[in-house]
Amino acid sequence: MDSAREASRITVLTGAGMSAESGIATFRDAQSGLWKDFDPKDLASPEGWLADSDLVWGWYRWRAELVRRSEPNAGHMALARWQARAHVDIATQNVDDLHERAGAEVLSHVHGSLFEPYCSDCGARAQFDSAADAPTQADQRVPPPECPLCGGLIRPGAVWFGESLPEAAWEAAEGAVRAADLVLVVGTSGVVYPFAGLPAIARSAGATVVEINPVETEVSDMADHRWRTTAAVGLPALVA
Ligand SMILES: CC(C)NC(=O)[C@H](Cc1c[nH]c2ccccc12)NC(=O)[C@H](CCCC/N=C(/NCCC(=O)O)S[C@H]1O[C@H](COP(=O)(O)OP(=O)(O)OC[C@H]2O[C@@H](n3cnc4c(N)ncnc43)[C@H](O)[C@@H]2O)[C@@H](O)[C@H]1O)NC(=O)OCc1ccccc1
Numbered sequence: 001m002d003s004a005r006e007a008s009r010i011t012v013l014t015g016a017g018m019s020a021e022s023g024i025a026t027f028r029d030a031q032s033g034l035w036k037d038f039d040p041k042d043l044a045s046p047e048g049w050l051a052d053s054d055l056v057w058g059w060y061r062w063r064a065e066l067v068r069r070s071e072p073n074a075g076h077m078a079l080a081r082w083q084a085r086a087h088v089d090i091a092t093q094n095v096d097d098l099h100e101r102a103g104a105e106v107l108s109h110v111h112g113s114l115f116e117p118y119c120s121d122c123g124a125r126a127q128f129d130s131a132a133d134a135p136t137q138a139d140q141r142v143p144p145p146e147c148p149l150c151g152g153l154i155r156p157g158a159v160w161f162g163e164s165l166p167e168a169a170w171e172a173a174e175g176a177v178r179a180a181d182l183v184l185v186v187g188t189s190g191v192v193y194p195f196a197g198l199p200a201i202a203r204s205a206g207a208t209v210v211e212i213n214p215v216e217t218e219v220s221d222m223a224d225h226r227w228r229t230t231a232a233v234g235l236p237a238l239v240a
């Protein structure tokens, strides 16, 4: 605990577990996980988009609406407080905006954002139209809007499986991990690459690695300390 408080340069890596206590389902949790009902390949992949863009657009609009109706939890708030008094970089796999709504600055959304759609043809950024009526079911099909510049289909601003990560976002995350003396790994199962490789990079760069997760994960053996607790309980205790 004290070493954490003395750290001068902190990098926090977050996954879906960070937002679980805000009511946002994680991906893999057996009971409530998003992937329980859907195969990621069908929805979070270029193939899925080509096969049925209305289903994919509807699903991302449904998730965006869930996030808009959710609030940051005590874990998000604690990180924002910590960032106000120490050098804390946040790199997240999450496509929600709960870190920002807690008042924190996010260095890198390596897997994109639900609120940054863009044209699948010309790549132009598109407005996230929160007024558009949101689907009430996850599998409700909604036709994606057309790009005002080229008429192409507007796609979700998330990075799909098989797609490379935005270079700047990846380099920022990797750079922050290499420069840190303390790296927190919060609420991730450590299954999706290349993000799941960051704790090992942190360790090889000499940082102290602390995992906050109620259960063992694929990256637990990279951690010097494993706190079997939740984000909304562990982070406020650390930052207090
Ligand atoms: C499944 C996996 C094996 N596949 C991959 O990793 C693939 C392929 C691959 C590349 N390199 C590899 C190397 C080895 C094997 C495979 C690969 N990676 C890619 O395709 C990446 C792109 C991956 C990005 C995909 N997009 C997402 N999200 C956006 C979309 C969307 O959101 O819809 S991934 C998405 O799933 C992942 C879910 O993981 P977690 O966040 O960890 O969530 P999960 O539910 O799994 O776990 C939650 C954890 O929280 C804990 N928890 C629960 N409650 C709490 C609580 N309250 N507090 C704390 N913790 C809690 C639980 O115990 C649990 O441990 C996140 O990354 C999330 O962003 N692109 C790429 O590499 O491009 C170049 C390339 C391409 C092809 C081939 C080679 C190279």
Ligand SMILES: [Zn+2]
Residues within 6 Å of the ligand: 119, 120, 121, 122, 123, 124, 147, 148, 149, 150, 151, 152
């Ligand atoms: Zn376009």
